[in-house]
Structures are given as structure tokens and as C-alpha cells.
Amino acid sequence: xxxxxEQSPDDKIVQENIIKEGKLPKHIAVIMDxxxxxxxxxxxxxxxxxxxxxxxxxxxxxxxxxxxxxxxTLYAFSxxxxxxxxxxxxxLMKLLEHYLRQELEELHNNNVRLxxxxxxxxxxxxxxxxxxxxxxxxxxxxGLTLTLALSYSGRWDIVRAVQMIALDVRRGKVSPEDIxxxxxxxxxxxxxxxxxxxxxxxxxxxxxxxxxLWEMAYxxxxxxxxxxxxxxxxxxxxxxxxxxxxxxxxGKTSAQVASENYIKQKDSYLQRVVNAIKGK
Ligand code: IPE
Ligand code: IPE
Ligand code: MG
Numbered sequence: 114x115x116x117x118x119e120q121s122p123d124d125k126i127v128q129e130n131i132i133k134e135g136k137l138p139k140h141i142a143v144i145m146d147x148x149x150x151x152x153x154x155x156x157x158x159x160x161x162x163x164x165x166x167x168x169x170x171x172x173x174x175x176x177x178x179x180x181x182x183x184x185x186t187l188y189a190f191s192x193x194x195x196x197x198x199x200x201x202x203x204x205l206m207k208l209l210e211h212y213l214r215q216e217l218e219e220l221h222n223n224n225v226r227l228x229x230x231x232x233x234x235x236x237x238x239x240x241x242x243x244x245x246x247x248x249x250x251x252x253x254x255x256g257l258t259l260t261l262a263l264s265y266s267g268r269w270d271i272v273r274a275v276q277m278i279a280l281d282v283r284r285g286k287v288s289p290e291d292i293x294x295x296x297x298x299x300x301x302x303x304x305x306x307x308x309x310x311x312x313x314x315x316x317x318x319x320x321x322x323x324x325x326l327w328e329m330a331y332x333x334x335x336x337x338x339x340x341x342x343x344x345x346x347x348x349x350x351x352x353x354x355x356x357x358x359x360x361x362x363x364g365k366t367s368a369q370v371a372s373e374n375y376i377k378q379k380d381s382y383l384q385r386v387v388n389a390i391k392g393k
Contacts, residue, residue, distance in 0.1 A: 116175050116223045124346070128180045131350055135357035138310035140184035141177060142332070144324055145169070147316025147340030160204045165342035167212055176346035178223060178257040180353075184306055185259050188324045192232060192266040206237050209263070213243040217250065224256030230302040231265030260306060267326030274300035303328055311356045313349075315341045331363055 131137075145166060152162030170187065177185045190205060220227060227247045236244070244263070277300050281287040287296070298304065309325060309332040317338040321329065335352045337344065362370050 114219065114222075116179055120179055124176075124179075127350060128176075131180065131353055131357075134354060137180065137182060137353065138333075138356055139182070140186065140307050140309045140311075141182055142186040142188070142309040142312045142325055142329075143173070144188045144312070144314040144318075144322060145341040145344075146314060146318055146322075148342055150316060151340035151342040159201060162340075162342055163205060163208055167208060169341055169344050170212070171216075172345045173349055174220075174225070174257070174259055175223075176349055178225060182257060184309075185257060186230075186262060186306070186309065186325070187260070188262045188265065188322075190231075190263050190265070191323055192235075192264055192269055193323065195235070195264070206240060210237070210240050210243060213240070213247055217243075217247045220247075220259065221251050221254065224254045225251060226254040226256070226258045227251045228258060228260040228306070229263055230260055230270070231263045232269060233264065235264045258306065260303075262324065265302075266323040267321070267328075268323060270302050271327055273302075298327070301327060308332060311335060311352065313337070313344075313352050315339055315344050331361070333359055333361065 148162035148166040149159040150162075151165065152159050173187075174185065189209065194205070195202060217227075229244050229248065233241055233244060240263075244261075274297060278287060278292060278297070282289060303325070306328075308328045308330070312325070312329060312332045312334050314334070314336045317336060319336055325332070333356055335355055337348060337352070339348055360367060360370060365373075
């Protein structure tokens with residue numbers, strides 16, 4: 114089913130109004146937390162919390178694609194999550210398997226490109242195969258890039274990058290003087306994905322839990338008390354509006370940022386005038 118066609122007219126208007134408010138984040142990352150607490154507070158099992166969490170994934174992926182966000186990265190399972198009881202880990206892997214089986218066609222039909230980051234060799238073989246197939250099938254899609262962080266941890270990726278750089282130094286492919294932030298970023302699994310503009314964490318926890326440690330140097334954080342299974346598109350819209358009203362300074366002063374924005378606006382206005390005169 115095409116997500117554009119199925120969107121309600123009201124939701125479309127809400128999205129158009131948000132777009133008018135300001136600049137959409139290019140990349141949203143989400144720490145989907147609180148499935149267990151959501152379930153326990155309702156007298157349900159943690160498994161049911163994870164199941165309901167998948168409904169939120171579906172809605173947030175769709176809404177992000179419909180509104181025109183280019184990159185969405187979902188923290189679905191951390192390396193540390195392997196320490197959970199084996200039965201819970203088993204349930205999570207089964208849910209992941211079902212998600213990949215069920216969603217591939219719809220994601221592909223809606224031009225979504227699927228990627229994964231993390232130590233995929235730790236995942237069950239069937240999940241590895243499904244992930245590989247899904248990423249291959251969707252690799253040329255040009256809409257939303259949906260990255261699933263599976264068996265992922267930021268430190269793991271950083272250490273892995275250091276090892277690979279060290280090997281390339283030993284092979285003579287890289288000299289130590291050439292190692293800089295850009296080169297380092299290119300050895301991370303997030304290579305090619307812009308850094309997150311906005312990180313959303315549900316369930317009120319105020320920590321990164323080993324997610325995108327390097328990439329989040331200047332990402333804006335938005336923390337909501339809502340548990341992940343109750344976080345749906347209207348909550349995403351709240352996060353977007355909150356993000357759009359922030360000033361990102363990247364170490365500069367507010368006055369510098371304001372004057373840079375003024376110059377950018379003036380340049381784009383002048384460019385539009387020039388194009389109009391040239392009849393473009
Ligand atoms: C997030 O919900 C899902 C995963 C980490 C896989 P949790 O399972 O962490 O839920 P809480 O934090 O225990 O409520
Ligand atoms: C973070 O949630 C990992 C994912 C959402 C996949 P956790 O529930 O594992 O985080 P901590 O243990 O509370 O920091
Ligand atoms: Mg948790």
C-alpha cells in the first residue's frame with residue numbers, strides 16, 4: 114500500500130504546517146525505550162510491550178517517510194542487551210525476524226532504503242540472511258533511509274574503526290598524519306549517513322546508552338516521558354516542532370549564528386532574483 118495514498122487529509126495538513134515552521138531534521142535517530150515498563154504497568158508481559166513497540170515503529174517510519182525526513186535510525190537492540198534473560202532475547206530476535214519478513218515488500222514499495230549497523234555476526238543466522246536480503250532488495254531506493262541498529266554499540270563501532278585504521282597503517286595505505294575526523298568517520302559503520310540532527314529518547318531516561326557516541330557530538334536531544342509503545346506520529350510532530358525552535362550554535366555565539374543565517378537568506382533571495390531574470 115502506498116503511504117502517500119493512505120495518508121489522511123488531516124494528517125497531511127498537520128505535516129504541511131510543520132514543514133512551513135522551519136527546517137526539518139535531515140536525520141532523526143531514536144532510542145526506542147520503555148517497552149517493558151509500558152507492558153508491566155498494564156499488567157501485560159514484556160513481550161507484549163515489545164510487540165506493541167513494533168506498531169510504533171511502523172507509524173514512525175511511515176510518518177517520517179511521508180513528511181520527507183531523509184534518514185531515520187532506530188536503536189532496536191544494543192550489544193549490552195545480549196545480557197538480558199535468554200527468553201527475552203529470543204522473543205526480540207523472533208519479533209525482528211517477523212518484522213523483516215512482513216515489512217520488506219511495503220518498505221520497498223514505498224521507496225525506503227534499509228541499512229543496518231551493528232555486530233551483525235552475533236544475530237541469528239536467519240535474521241542475518243533476512244537483513245542482507247532486505248538491504249540488497251532496497252539498496253537503490255531513493256526515499257527514506259531506514260537504518261536499524263542491531264547488536265550495536267557506539268564504543269564497539271569506534272574500537273572496530275581504530276582496528277581497521279591500524280591495519281591500513283600497517284599495510285601502508287594510511288599514514289598516521291592523515292588521520293583526522295573525516296577519515297575516522299569513514300571507518301565507522303555509519304559512513305555515508307549524515308550525523309543525526311535530532312535524537313529522540315522515549316521513557317524519560319536521560320542517557321545515550323552507547324548509541325551513536327561519535328555521531329552525536331552536536332545532535333540535539335529530545336527526551337519524552339512517553340514509553341515507546343505509546344509514541345506515535347503526533348509525538349514525533351511535537352519533537353519536530355521542538356527541534357525547529359532551537360538554535361544550533363556549534364560552538365559559536367548567538368549573534369554569529371544570526372548573522373550567518375541572514376547572509377544565507379539574502380544569498381538565496383538574490384539567487385532567486387537572478388534566476389527569475391535569467392528566466393530559469
Ligand atoms: C526497549 O524497551 C527495547 C529494547 C531495549 C530492546 P525496554 O525493553 O528497554 O523497556 P524497559 O526500559 O525495560 O521499560
Ligand atoms: C537502550 O535501551 C537500547 C535500546 C533501546 C535498543 P536500554 O533499556 O537497553 O538502556 P538502559 O540499559 O536503560 O541504559
Ligand atoms: Mg530500557
